[in-house]
Amino acid sequence: MSTLEPPAADKHPHLQRLTPVLGPGHTYVSITDKISSIVLTRPVSLGWLLGFGICFAIMMLLMVAITYLIGKGVGIWGINIPIGWGFAIVNFVWWIGIGHAGTLISAILFLLNQKWRTSINRFAEAMTLFAVMCAGLFPLLHTGRPWYAFWMFPYPSAMGVWPQFRSPLIWDVFAVSTYFTVSLLFWFVGLIPDLATLRDRATAKWKGVVYGMLAMGWRGSARHWQRYQSAYLLLAGLATPLVLSVHTVVSFDFAIAIVPGWHTTIFPPYFVAGAIYSGFAMVLTIAIPLRKAYGLEDYITMRHLENMAKVMLATGLIVAYGYFFEFFMSEYSGNKWDVFLVAQRLHGPYAYFYYMLILCNILLPQLLWIHKIRTSVFMLFLMSLIVNTGMWLERFVIVVISLTRDFVPSAWGRYSATFWDYAVLLGTLGLFTGLLFLFVRVLPAISIAEMRELVAHSSEEHE
Amino acid sequence: MEQQRSHIYGILGEFATPQSLIQAAKQARQAGYTSIDAYTPFPVEGLNEALGLKRTFVPLVTLIGGLLGGLGGFGFEYWVSVISYPENIGGRSLNSWPAFIPVTFELTVLGASLAAVFGMLAMNKLPQPHHPLFNVDRFQKHASTDRFYLCIQADDPKFGLADAARFLQGLKAEHVSEVHDD
Numbered sequence: 001m002s003t004l005e006p007p008a009a010d011k012h013p014h015l016q017r018l019t020p021v022l023g024p025g026h027t028y029v030s031i032t033d034k035i036s037s038i039v040l041t042r043p044v045s046l047g048w049l050l051g052f053g054i055c056f057a058i059m060m061l062l063m064v065a066i067t068y069l070i071g072k073g074v075g076i077w078g079i080n081i082p083i084g085w086g087f088a089i090v091n092f093v094w095w096i097g098i099g100h101a102g103t104l105i106s107a108i109l110f111l112l113n114q115k116w117r118t119s120i121n122r123f124a125e126a127m128t129l130f131a132v133m134c135a136g137l138f139p140l141l142h143t144g145r146p147w148y149a150f151w152m153f154p155y156p157s158a159m160g161v162w163p164q165f166r167s168p169l170i171w172d173v174f175a176v177s178t179y180f181t182v183s184l185l186f187w188f189v190g191l192i193p194d195l196a197t198l199r200d201r202a203t204a205k206w207k208g209v210v211y212g213m214l215a216m217g218w219r220g221s222a223r224h225w226q227r228y229q230s231a232y233l234l235l236a237g238l239a240t241p242l243v244l245s246v247h248t249v250v251s252f253d254f255a256i257a258i259v260p261g262w263h264t265t266i267f268p269p270y271f272v273a274g275a276i277y278s279g280f281a282m283v284l285t286i287a288i289p290l291r292k293a294y295g296l297e298d299y300i301t302m303r304h305l306e307n308m309a310k311v312m313l314a315t316g317l318i319v320a321y322g323y324f325f326e327f328f329m330s331e332y333s334g335n336k337w338d339v340f341l342v343a344q345r346l347h348g349p350y351a352y353f354y355y356m357l358i359l360c361n362i363l364l365p366q367l368l369w370i371h372k373i374r375t376s377v378f379m380l381f382l383m384s385l386i387v388n389t390g391m392w393l394e395r396f397v398i399v400v401i402s403l404t405r406d407f408v409p410s411a412w413g414r415y416s417a418t419f420w421d422y423a424v425l426l427g428t429l430g431l432f433t434g435l436l437f438l439f440v441r442v443l444p445a446i447s448i449a450e451m452r453e454l455v456a457h458s459s460e461e462h463e
Numbered sequence: 464m465e466q467q468r469s470h471i472y473g474i475l476g477e478f479a480t481p482q483s484l485i486q487a488a489k490q491a492r493q494a495g496y497t498s499i500d501a502y503t504p505f506p507v508e509g510l511n512e513a514l515g516l517k518r519t520f521v522p523l524v525t526l527i528g529g530l531l532g533g534l535g536g537f538g539f540e541y542w543v544s545v546i547s548y549p550e551n552i553g554g555r556s557l558n559s560w561p562a563f564i565p566v567t568f569e570l571t572v573l574g575a576s577l578a579a580v581f582g583m584l585a586m587n588k589l590p591q592p593h594h595p596l597f598n599v600d601r602f603q604k605h606a607s608t609d610r611f612y613l614c615i616q617a618d619d620p621k622f623g624l625a626d627a628a629r630f631l632q633g634l635k636a637e638h639v640s641e642v643h644d645d
């Protein structure tokens with residue numbers, strides 16, 4: 001009835017090289033069965049248990065690290081004066097950037113009517129949520145007294161004081177919490193029809209009850225769909241400027257300060273591009289094992305992977321442009337602090353971080369120009385890990401190199417991370433991956449309703 | 464009139480493709496039925512027009528939410544910085560509005576998004592855990608997977624149980640079932 005025929009190559013010669021966004025031969029039922037079976041009927045595999053077990057152990061490390069931190073204070077980290085930010089802020093900026101690709105895929109590609117987004121948007125949005133959760137931990141812990149974190153929110157306190165709304169750090173609080181809330185809403189709205197599907201297909205009564213409550217009685221009425229689509233489109237339109245604003249505000253944390261290397265107007269666009277760059281790398285890091293483990297190669301095709309590689313290549317070039325102009329403007333301005341900063345990056349004590357950053361973020365990703373590499377799953381996976389590392393190094397270079405040697409040599413310092421810094425970073429990786437493991441088991445990792453739409457459209461096109 | 468028919472919610476016809484559902488919806492309207500609704504596993508293009516649905520109020524509600532968020536956000540920042548806790552820092556202006564824009568923007572987006580989602584749910588009268596349609600076995604099995612349904616509701620002035628059933632059968636519905644209230 002709605003079988004998808006492969007496009008006839010002689011009629012559409014330009015389609016010959018493009019892998020379709022959906023494998024051939026799928027119907028509404030086959031898609032629903034396949035995606036919902038991962039959640040409903042597939043038994044828990046040994047691989048899943050092992051993977052989740054490892055992540056859970058790492059999460060416990062995070063818990064130990066946080067407990068010790070709360071007991072002893074932030075002194076257990078490598079931070080000092082003048083390097084007050086250290087790993088906490090490096091990790092915060094890195095994680096929040098990773099989240100950006102999820103919103104880009106779900107909102108911006110939706111507005112641009114890119115059909116290939118359909119099978120990757122759900123888990124990319126989940127990735128956004130989990131990444132923002134990890135990101136949020138860092139400023140919270142970095143305050144030193146996380147139990148007073150509510151002071152950052154405006155509430156009528158007995159002290160009669162309010163947050164300082166002229167400070168970028170308060171803008172950050174609003175940007176990140178709004179971003180998390182809107183991402184959660186967007187994700188949940190997208191899930192409602194699929195939750196109804198799971199409710200109707202539940203294999204056990206309790207599953208039906210749980211999914212039923214979450215689906216809120218969705219029954220697919222045309223009137224409901226009309227409002228639903230309107231709300232979804234509006235959310236996409238709202239999330240688009242929001243996602244751009246979030247990393248802009250994060251970059252203001254730096255750009256509004258006068259520290260050399262931070263005080264520059266190129267920061268907002270270059271942070272946003274970097275965020276999307278690392279985010280797409282993370283989507284690839286997740287998508288490649290996911291499609292392999294659950295046999296989703298028909299839904300997350302080579303076309304998706306190749307497109308993501310192209311986005312990575314493009315945003316990587318924007319980032320390279322940012323690096324170049326940072327460098328150029330420092331020299332061109334003749335400002336002695338800025339000139340000195342460039343020298344520090346190239347020859348200072350942390351120069352090897354800078355060279356690694358250039359290697360990971362600019363030089364190696366140029367391999368993506370080669371079609372063979374863009375279509376090799378293994379190379380893409382490797383590349384995604386390289387870019388993630390590179391983006392982390394970028395944040396390190398920005399935070400640490402600028403702070404170690406600013407204006408007066410008597411105020412210079414050195415920074416090195418301690419075991420507990422690494423424990424928290426590794427711990428959030430465990431938390432992030434562990435949440436993803438749970439997510440693929442309890443919620444459909446691919447939007448079933450949108451995939452059905454894709455089947456309907458494809459069958460109409462080929463009739 | 465409501466009282467008499469309370470045990471019947473309507474008559475439900477099942478269709479195999481979105482195209483046949485759209486066709487059926489058009490014909491049902493031509494036949495003079497006004498209280499009809501369609502149920503599909505994904506949004507079907509052209510169905511809204513076939514059912515003659517009016518524009519939704521979701522965009523308006525979203526706009527109002529966004530305006531409230533933005534004005535509220537800016538107003539609050541102004542009140543805090545100028546009225547409630549003015550701080551004279553070297554004679555700089557208290558109403559330093561450019562610095563208030565980021566938070567104003569974020570709260571605009573937040574207000575609009577909350578209004579869009581909760582407005583949509585409220586207008587859809589969700590959450591609604593139970594609905595008469597869930598009493599129909601085939602609806603439970605197929606409505607969220609692969610079948611397309613048209614329901615002629617009992618509150619339609621033209622509604623007659625046998626007439627409506629015959630009408631749906633005439634539209635080549637694959638299954639026609641009565642929908643009971645309980």
